[in-house]
Amino acid sequence: MEFLVASSIGVLVASGVYLLLRPRTYSVILGLALMGYAANFFLFASGRLRVGLSPIISTSAEAYPDPLPQALVLTAIVIGFAMSAFIVVLALRAHSDLGTDHVDGTEPSPTVAGGDR
């Protein structure tokens, strides 16, 4: 399970970073979302990965899971939602104001070598 969780966090971060470096706001937003998921997942995993533990106090329980990372991750998710909503609106605003969805606000000139699609 450790390998699965660690590698999925790694894949999420790698895809997030790749998308973040793309020139269009839509891919940047997706990249931010993936990075946010990876960060939340990581925070969640900081409470240790164990299954079958008793969530509430019981006489038969041997150990309990750590509830704090779950509370933390919930806070981070809520904040992440607000931020995502905000940046989507901002990107739409930028698109309508600037007439382009390029992150620099201007279309790169076609003569520049390596210009994006």
Place this chain on the structure above:
Amino acid sequence: MSHWIILPIMVPAMFAVVLLLGARLELATQRAIGVLSTLVLVGLSLALLLQSQGGGFTVYELGSWVAPFGIVLVLDRLSALMVALTAVVGLAALLHAVQGWDTRGKNFHALFQFQLMGLNGAFLTGDIFNLFVFFEILLIASYGLILHGGGRQRVGAGLHYVVFNLVGSAFFVVGLGVIYGTLGTLNMADLAVKVQAAGPEQAAILRSGALLLLVVFSVKAALLPLYFWLPRAYSSASAPVAALFAIMTKVGVYAIIRVYTLVFSGDAPVMGGVPGRVLFPVALVTLVLATIGVVAARSLRNMVAYLLIASVGTMLAAISYFSQEALAASLFYMVHSTVIMATLFLLAELIALERGAGGDALEPARPVARPALLGSLFFVSAAAVAGMPPFSGFLGKALVLQSSLPEANAVWLFAAVLGGGLMGLVAVGRAGSVLFWKTQGDAVAHLPGEAASVVPVCLLVGVILGLSILAGPISAYTAGAAEQLMNPGPYIEAVLGSQMRGGTL
């Protein structure tokens, strides 16, 4: 008295809610509510400053949950100083905004109050996850404020600012995950105890956690590879917002001071002095590059933005020594630099407005309508920002240099700070002569109601003069703050004391 310290967070929060509910109130009413709230905040912060002056700690346990299980707010000299600085700069920015900026978009006053709430919360909290939450509060308010007024340039610069800070937030969460996963606590005082006790097998992971947080704080403080968003964002933001944002970079500096003196102090065995060693060269290069930016800037506001980065570089280079003298000096310099940057952002707009189409570009244009008044205000602020005696900038830089004398690499700091100061002096001198002397055509006539527009700038220049005259008591205060920071024992005892006495752990 301990309930007082939650008021700097609660007062702006409650007034902001009133402003949101009354979004359709007359503008005059909204302005009155906003100014009233900020005035209350100034009064409160002065009371807290007096309360903390004696050197005691005030700890407030939210919901009476005992630390380290609950969130605590802690007032010491440093946090009282930062809250007071926020209130004063916020008041000046708001007084500038009510002269017209707040009509150019919706909900300016509510966002402004939320911003103050986030700033005060970040300065007062004693819990590192709570610090993250307050960072997010002040950031989302700042996203709204930086876009205030709209326009192509602002939206473009705002997008970069938001994306950059969202990535920073993701790093913050990861850093907190590393720290919580290793030490199992998020209360700063408790973390301090556990970091000191951590064994060498935890050193690598704790260092990575600490340095991840350093990256996040450097984004806020605008350190070297992470400052490129700042000049464009700050010079395109509206003037009152840019003035308020002079304190935003100081949130990053504050967090660096707090976390790397209390939690991950360099003398903890697992840290091995890492934060200071990393910080020093980065801060110096920031200072040098920002100085080049100052000289190369082609508009006044762009120049002020680079001066702001240069001042952060100076401050953090001194902070990276983590010695009591250097911290005291850089805290004094931070007070000066925050106030002077806010002054210059506001003044730049006054000058730009009177120059008509020339704006704040450093090119010949119309003369300003009130050359004597604006010229003398600019002269005083330029001398203060360049570090000329007798103003507080000179005293701040002198204290910083003096405190670095015992260090082996002081020569680099001397070279960068003095060279940066000289270039800054040349740049502001050139800017002033272009703005006020190299003019073409006639000045535009006075606009009605213009006389009051200099009041906020005069207020801030008055603070600068006050800082210069009262430098003795103020530097004694910052020395006291540095003494508290370098001896975290009483802080830890104040936060965890009740639990230790109770013997629950």
